Amino acid sequence: MNKDIERKILLNPGPATTTDTVKMAQVIPDICPREKEFGELMAEIRKDLLKIVNANQEKYSTVLFGGSGTAVMESVVSSVTSKEKTLLILINGAYGDRMKKIAETYSIPYRILEYEWGKTINFSKVESYLKSNLDIGYIAMVHHETTTGIINSIESFSELGKKYEHTLILDAISSYAGVPIDLEKTPIDFIMSTSNKCIQGMPGLGFIICNKKKIYNLKKIQPRSFYLSLYDEYINVTKTGQSRFTPPVQVIYALRKAIDELFVEGVKNRYKRYHDNMNFLRKGLKDLGFKFLLKEECESGILLSIIEPTASSYSFEKMHDYFYENGITIYPGKLINNNTFRLAIIGDLQKKDLQKIVMEFKSFLIKSSLYENIYS
Ligand SMILES: Cc1ncc(COP(=O)(O)O)c(C=O)c1O
Structure with a gap:
């Protein structure tokens, strides 16, 4: 543990808690990103991002963009869809809804199938x-709907794509590297994620795993965005080894370190750590009397949506501030019909962190006269 860096526990769904070694990897000698050395670093990272989801290099390639998750969502939705075919967006949360807003913004022909937020997508429908x-011609879905913590089946999604020969777009922003994805078993054409969630790096870089055959077809589609044109960025990086625009250099060094640490842990073990931690937290909170939004079988295993206390002495702001003063960041809910708050169990969290979190919940409940009185 580096004595100079105070340890904080982030339970917001990204940016996640990072290791000190990842934080320190940002401190490097200044370098121009046009140098060969930096190009080699980007090339390695682009390949390693494929390995994390078992994507064969012959079939898939990675495109990086400086920007947050929404930037890569916007890149894919605006670059992949032609005017001739319609995009079908499957929605069961705020991030599916965000894809709809992006399609609207770019006047992309789209339709939606919306399911109750907190219920899984009905693939037979x-x-x-x-x-x-x-x-x-295109179907888009969110893998882990961070709005509630629900997981949507990539197996069923991939099956439909194969059967109807539609292009598949998957927002795996909050699941990539935290929930195992295997593109050999469940092929998907375009998958988006970022450097700052389950991969445990710093915010600032979005990336897209692209089916190479499909990306070449994008040549026929007039770019709707200059910066976010997926085809133009892909062609440029494959020809020159460089991004067209200034990449977030230090974030990329931290990502290198985060990927190395992920490879040491392994995606399956990371998922197990997250899931075991979540089960510990779920049990601890249940014992204190909390109720949860989702049925256990629908949960991603890495995020909990908790029904907010109804007792009059409760306020989310007070609870947030109590935890924040104790080095823990908790997160509000995003639902209209249900009052929830969320705890994402991603990032560099260990058992002792979870013990501390449960202990702080108990202290908060006692201090706020909510103990054994949460939903009265
Ligand atoms: C599933 C999902 N998609 C998209 C986003 C948007 O990412 P960003 O806030 O980095 O733009 C998030 C953010 O939490 C997310 O969880």
Whole structure:
């Protein structure tokens, strides 16, 4: 532990708690990102990002963009869709809804199938829809809907893509590297994520794993965005080894370190650590009397949506401030009909952190006269 860096526990769904070694990896001699050395670093990272989801290098390639998760969502939605075919967006949370807003912004032909937020997508209904709507050419979905912590089946999604030969777009922003994804078993054409969630790096870099065959077809589509044109960025990086625009240099050095640490831990073990931690927290909170939004079988295993206390002495702000003063950041909910708050169990969290979190919940409940009185 570096004595100079105070340890904080982030339970917001990214940026996540990072190791000190990842933090320190940002401190490097100044370097121009046009240097060969930096180009080699980017090339290695682009390959390693494929390995994390078992994507074969012959079939897939990675494109990086300086920007947050929404930037890469916007890049894919605006670059991949032609005017001739319609994009079908499967929505069961705020991030599916965000893809709809992006499609609207770029006047992309789209339709939605919306499911209750907190309920899984009904793929047999999606299939019936596809059978009678032959204009659909693309389907977009969020893997882990961070709004609630629900996981949507990539197996069913990939199956539909194969069967109907539609281009598949997956927002895996909050699941990539935290929930195992295997593109050999479940092929998907475009997958977006970022450097700052389950990969445990710093915020500032978004990336897209792209099916190479599909990306070449994008040549026919007029770019709707200059900066975020996926095709132009791909062509440039494959020809020159460089980004068209200034990349977040130090974030990329930290990402190198974060990927090295991920490879040491392994994605399956990381998922197990997150999931074990979440189960510990779930049990601890349940014993204190808290109720949860989702049925356990729908949960991603890495984020909890908790029903907010109804007792009059409760306020989320007070609870937030109590935890924040104790080095822990908790996060509000995003639902309209249900009052929830969220705890994302991602990042460099160990058992002792979870013990501290449960202990602080107990102290907060006692201090706020909520102990054994949460939902009265
Ligand atoms: C599933 C999902 N998609 C997209 C985003 C947007 O990412 P950003 O806030 O980095 O733009 C988030 C952020 O939490 C997310 O969880």
